[in-house]
Amino acid sequence: MGNITDEKICVLQEHANNVRTSIVEMLQAAGSGHTAGPLGMTDIFTYLYFHGLTHDPKNPSLETRDRVILSNGHICPVLYAVMAHSGYFPVEELLTLRKFGSRLQGHPHREFLPALETSSGPLGSGLSQAAGMVIADRIDNGKSSNRFFYCLTGDGELNEGQNWEAIMLAGKERNHNLIAIVDRNNIQIDGFTEDVMPLNNLKEKFASFNWHVQEIDGHNFEMIDDAIQQAKTIFDMPSVIIANTIPGKGVGEFERKPEWHGKPPQGDIAEKALEELRTLGGKITCGDK
Amino acid sequence: MITKNAKLNPDIFNNDVKQVPIRSGFGEGLLEAGKLDERVVGLCADLTGSTKMDSFAKEFPERFLQIGVAEQNLASVASGMAAMGKIPFISSYAMFSPGRNWEQIRTTICYNDVPVKIAGSHAGISVGPDGGTHQAVEDIAITRVIPNMVVLSPCDAIEAKKATIAAAKTKEPTYIRLAREKTPVITTDETPFEIGKAQVVFEPNDSKDVINVLIIATGALLYKALMVAKKFEKEKEISIAVVNLATIKPLDTKTLTPLLKKAVSIVTVEEHQVAGGMGSAIAELCAKVAPKPIEFVGVKDLFGQSGTPEELIEYYGMGEEAITDAVNRALQRDF
Numbered sequence: 001m002g003n004i005t006d007e008k009i010c011v012l013q014e015h016a017n018n019v020r021t022s023i024v025e026m027l028q029a030a031g032s033g034h035t036a037g038p039l040g041m042t043d044i045f046t047y048l049y050f051h052g053l054t055h056d057p058k059n060p061s062l063e064t065r066d067r068v069i070l071s072n073g074h075i076c077p078v079l080y081a082v083m084a085h086s087g088y089f090p091v092e093e094l095l096t097l098r099k100f101g102s103r104l105q106g107h108p109h110r111e112f113l114p115a116l117e118t119s120s121g122p123l124g125s126g127l128s129q130a131a132g133m134v135i136a137d138r139i140d141n142g143k144s145s146n147r148f149f150y151c152l153t154g155d156g157e158l159n160e161g162q163n164w165e166a167i168m169l170a171g172k173e174r175n176h177n178l179i180a181i182v183d184r185n186n187i188q189i190d191g192f193t194e195d196v197m198p199l200n201n202l203k204e205k206f207a208s209f210n211w212h213v214q215e216i217d218g219h220n221f222e223m224i225d226d227a228i229q230q231a232k233t234i235f236d237m238p239s240v241i242i243a244n245t246i247p248g249k250g251v252g253e254f255e256r257k258p259e260w261h262g263k264p265p266q267g268d269i270a271e272k273a274l275e276e277l278r279t280l281g282g283k284i285t286c287g288d289k
Numbered sequence: 290m291i292t293k294n295a296k297l298n299p300d301i302f303n304n305d306v307k308q309v310p311i312r313s314g315f316g317e318g319l320l321e322a323g324k325l326d327e328r329v330v331g332l333c334a335d336l337t338g339s340t341k342m343d344s345f346a347k348e349f350p351e352r353f354l355q356i357g358v359a360e361q362n363l364a365s366v367a368s369g370m371a372a373m374g375k376i377p378f379i380s381s382y383a384m385f386s387p388g389r390n391w392e393q394i395r396t397t398i399c400y401n402d403v404p405v406k407i408a409g410s411h412a413g414i415s416v417g418p419d420g421g422t423h424q425a426v427e428d429i430a431i432t433r434v435i436p437n438m439v440v441l442s443p444c445d446a447i448e449a450k451k452a453t454i455a456a457a458k459t460k461e462p463t464y465i466r467l468a469r470e471k472t473p474v475i476t477t478d479e480t481p482f483e484i485g486k487a488q489v490v491f492e493p494n495d496s497k498d499v500i501n502v503l504i505i506a507t508g509a510l511l512y513k514a515l516m517v518a519k520k521f522e523k524e525k526e527i528s529i530a531v532v533n534l535a536t537i538k539p540l541d542t543k544t545l546t547p548l549l550k551k552a553v554s555i556v557t558v559e560e561h562q563v564a565g566g567m568g569s570a571i572a573e574l575c576a577k578v579a580p581k582p583i584e585f586v587g588v589k590d591l592f593g594q595s596g597t598p599e600e601l602i603e604y605y606g607m608g609e610e611a612i613t614d615a616v617n618r619a620l621q622r623d624f
Contacts (some may be wrong), residue, residue, distance in 0.1 A: 069369075112402055118372065119400050125365040132369025132377075135354060139330070140373070162393070165362035168472055173354075 004225040008051065012221050015085060016046040021277045022081040022094050022251045028265035033106065036247035036260040037154065038078035040185045040218070041151035042242055046281040047224045048150060050084040057087035060115035066147060067117045067133055071126020072154035072183070073107040074262075079116075088115050117241050125159025126151050127180060131166050131238075134175040143176075148232065151180045156188025157195045164209075170238040178238040179209075183218070185247040187258040203278045206240045217243075218243030251276055290430045290514075290522070295490045295533075296479040301512075308471040311509060312410045314446030315467050316341025319378055319408075323349050327456050330370055332356055332379045339469075340380035342411040344622075360385045364393035364405070371403035376457055383409030383425035387432050387464060394462075395407040399437045404460045407432075408453075411469040413508065413560035414588065414605055415598035423603075424593035429488060430565025432458025432464040439484065440538040442466040442559075442567070444511040445475045448535055451482040459484065470598045472509035486515075489548070491518045493528035500530045502619045503552035505545075507534045507559050507567045510586075510607060514558045517546035517612045527620065537567050540574055549579040554619035556584045558612055560602070563587040582622035584615040 012153045022040045044240035048068065049055075055065045070079050077097060084091045089103070103113040106122030118129055130151035135143050157163065170178050182202065190196050199205075212234045216223040224243070231239035247261070248254025251273040254265070265273050279285060291297050300306050323329045323345050330352045337355070337397060346353040356363045361379050367377035377422045386405055387394050398405045412425045433440045439461045443449040449467060451556045456463045463484075481488065493500065502521075504528070506514035511533050518529045531547065534541075549555065555575065557568030568585040575581055588605050 004385040037623035063335070094375050117398065122392055123395050125361070125368075126360045128365030128393075129369035129372065129397055131362075132371075133373050134369075135366070136373035136375045139352060139375070162359075162361040162365070165357075165359035166366070169356060169359070169362060169366065194473070 003229055004051070004222055009221045012046055012050055015050050016042050017280065019078065019081045019085055021274060022085065022091065023077045024251070024265055024270060024273050024277065026077055026081065026094045026097040028266065028270040029095045031097060031264060031266070033077060034074045034262050035254055035265055036187060036257070037072065037183065037185065038073035039251065039254060040245040040247045040249045041075055041078050041116045041152070041183050042249065043219045043221065044181060044224055045078045047083045047221055049086040051225070052228050057242055060088060062140060064147060067130070067149045069117050069126045069130040069133070069149065069151045070108060070120055071151055072123060072157045073120030075154070083115065121158040123154070124162040127163050127166035127170070130172045130178055130180070131173065131175055134178045135173060136147055137177065147177060149178050149229045151178065153180060153182050154188070154196065155182055155184045155186065155199060156193050156196065158182070158199055167206065167209045167211065172226060174236050175238045176235050179228065180238065180240040182240060182242045183245055184242050185245045187247050187261055189261050191258050202242055210237050212237050212239045213242065214239070215242040215244065218245035219249060221259070290494050291490065292489050292492050294481070295488060295577055296477055298474050298477055298491060301473070301475060301515065306473045309446040310450045310469060310471050311443060312341045312467040312469060314443065314449030315408050315410070315453050315465065316344050318450035319345045320348055321450070322454050322457035323352065325454070325480045326376065326457060328374060328376045329600060330354065330375045330377050332363055332367050332377055334358055334360050334381040334386065336381055336410070339368050340408060342380045360390040364390040365397040365623055366401055367405040368397035368401060372401070376404050376406070378406045378408055380408040382423060382426045383412035383466065384423055387428055388425055391431055394437050395585050398462045399435045402437045403462065405462055406456045407464045407465060408467060410467040412466045413468050414593045414601045415468055415470045415509070415560060416457060417470065417598045417601060418595050420595040421593040426560070426562050426588045426593065428464070428466060428564070429537055429559070429561045434565070435540045435569060437462055438538065439463040439536070440466070441484065441535060442507040442537055443535050444508055444533055445472060447478060447480070448482060452484070452535065455482065455484050459535055466508065468509050473512045475512055475515070482535070485536050485541055487536070487537055487544040489530055490533045491515055491529070491531035493530060498551065499528065499550070500552045501527050502529050502556055502616050503532065503548055504529065504556045504558060504616070505532045505534050505571055506557070507537060509517045510560050512560045513609045513612055516609055517616060520613065521616065529616070534567060537570055540570055542574060545574060546578045548583060549575050552581055554582040554584070554622050556586060556615045556619050558586040558607070558614070560607060561587050563589055571611070584619045584621060586612055586615050
C-alpha cells in the first residue's frame with residue numbers, strides 16, 4: 001500500500017469537499033434530483049478526475065484518453081461537478097442542472113454535453129457499452145492497449161439482468177482494460193438493497209464470471225488508488241472494484257438514509273448541509289460564502 | 290405496366306419466378322460492406338446462421354462478436370463499439386431485436402445517435418410454423434417512432450443486399466427489416482436503390498392525370514401488390530400505380546406528395562400490424578398534404594399462429610385476394 005502521497009491525498013480531500021459542496025448547491029438550485037449517490041461516490045470520482053484518469057479537460061476528445069462510462073446516470077451531479085472542477089466547463093454552469101436549455105440534463109445526454117462518453121439513465125446498460133468499447137479498442141490497438149475503460153455502476157442497478165449479460169461477455173472476452181466500480185451503498189429507491197432484492201455475495205458472483213474482484217472502502221483515497229493500480233496490472237480478466245460507500249457521505253443528515261436517494265436538499269436542510277461542508281463539519285469557521 | 294426505369298426482373302410475372310430469402314441478401318450485403326470498410330463489425334445473438342451473418346463471421350472472425358442469447362447486451366455492446374468508431378451490424382430475429390431490446394436501442398443507440406445497424410430477421414407473419422411468439426408484426430411501429438432512426442424494409446434479396454451496403458455508409462442508426470422465407474426476386478442489380486427514396490414500380494399504360502388507386506407496398510408483399518395491379522390492367526378505365534416503399538423512415542415526401550395528390554384513393558400493403566406501421570406513416574403524410582381515402586392491408590390487431598406462410602398470409606388478409614378486395618373497396622370510395 002501507499003503509492004499515493006499524503007500531500008496528494010490532502011489535495012484530493014479538498015477537491016472532494018468542493019465537489020460535495022457543488023453537488024448540494026446544484027441540487028438545491030435544481031429543486032429535484034438525487035442526493036445520496038452523488039455524495040457517496042464523490043471520493044471515487046474525485047480520485048479519477050484529479051488523479052487516476054488519462055484525460056485532458058481542455059481537449060475532451062483526446063484520442064488516447066481513458067473512458068468513463070457512467071451507468072447509473074441518476075448520480076450525474078457528481079460527474080458534472082468533477083468535470084467542472086477539473087476544467088471541462090465553468091463551475092458556474094453547474095447551477096443550470098436540470099433547467100431548460102442546460103447542457104446538464106437531469107440524466108446525462110451526450111448530444112447536449114459532448115464531453116460525456118455516453119448518455120445514461122435507464123439502468124443496466126453501462127457495462128455493455130463499456131465492454132463494447134474495450135472490444136472495439138482491442139480490434140484497433142491489440143491486447144496491449146493501455147487505455148482503460150472505467151464503468152461506474154450502482155448496486156441496486158445490478159437488479160437489471162442486462163448487467164449480467166455484460167458481465168458474462170466481458171469475462172468470456174477477458175476484457176482486462178475494463179474496470180467496473182460498483183457503488184456498494186446498500187440503498188436503492190424503495191429501501192435497503194438487501195430488502196428490495198438481495199445481492200448477497202457480490203464478490204463471489206463476479207468471481208464466478210471470471211472477473212478479478214477487489215473490495216474497498218470507497219472513501220479511502222489510498223485504498224482507491226491501490227485498487228485501481230492493481231486492477232490495471234490484471235491482464236487476463238476484467239476487474240471489478242466493489243466500493244463500500246456511505247450514501248450521502250459528508251452531510252450527517254443524509255448519510256445512510258434511503259429516503260435521500262432520490263430527493264434534493266431544500267431550504268434550511270440545504271443551508272445546514274452547505275454549512276457542514278464549508279466548515280468541514282464545524283472544524284473550521286466559515287467566512288463569506 | 291412495369292415502370293421501365295425501375296429495371297425489375299423481366300421474369301417477374303412468370304410462374305417460375307426465382308425465389309430467394311430476403312435475409313440472404315443481408316448476408317451478402319454485410320460481407321460486401323465488410324470488404325468495403327474495415328470499420329464494419331458484426332455482432333450476433335446466437336443466430337449467426339439463420340440471420341445469415343455466418344459468411345461475414347467466417348471471412349472476418351476478428352471483427353465478429355458472438356454475444357450469446359442476450360439481445361439487450363447485443364444492442365448496448367454495439368453502441369459502445371460505435372462510440373469507438375465502428376459501424377456495428379447486429380442481427381437477431383426481429384421479435385428479439387428490436388423487440389426485446391427496444392429500450393436499449395432507444396437510449397444507447399438512438400439517443401446517443403450512433404451508427405448501429407439493426408438487422409431484424411424473420412420479420413412478419415410468414416415466419417410460419419414457429420408461431421405467434423416469433424412473428425414480429427410490430428417492429429416497424431416501434432422503430433419508426435424513435436428519433437434519429439432510419440427504417441428500411443427491402444422487398445427482396447437483391448434490394449436487401451443494396452440496403453445493407455448503403456446502410457454501412459451512413460451515420461444514422463438504422464433498422465433493416467428482413468424476412469425468413471424464400472420470396473420472389475422482384476428487382477435486379479440494375480434497379481436503382483437509394484436510402485430515403487420511394488420508387489414507382491408500376492404505372493398506368495397511358496399517363497393520365499389521375500391515378501384511381503395508388504398502391505404503396507413494402508417488403509415481400511410488393512410482389513402480390515404487383516400481381517394485383519397487373520390483373521387490373523385489363524380494365525382500361527382503371528388506372529393503378531404501385532410504389533415500392535423500401536425506406537419507411539424518413540418518408541420520401543418529395544416523390545410521394547405529387548403521387549398522393551394525383552391519386553383518388555390509396556391502398557397500403559405491409560406484413561405488419563396496421564396500427565403504427567407503414568400505412569400509418571402514409572396516412573400521416575396523406576392527411577397533411579392530400580387527404581384521401583386509404584385502405585390498409587396488414588394485420589388487424591391480432592397475434593399470429595402456426596401455419597405455412599401462404600396459409601397465414603391468406604388468413605390474416607394480406608394475400609392477392611385481400612389486396613384485390615382492398616383495391617375494389619378503394620375504387621368505391623370517394624371523398
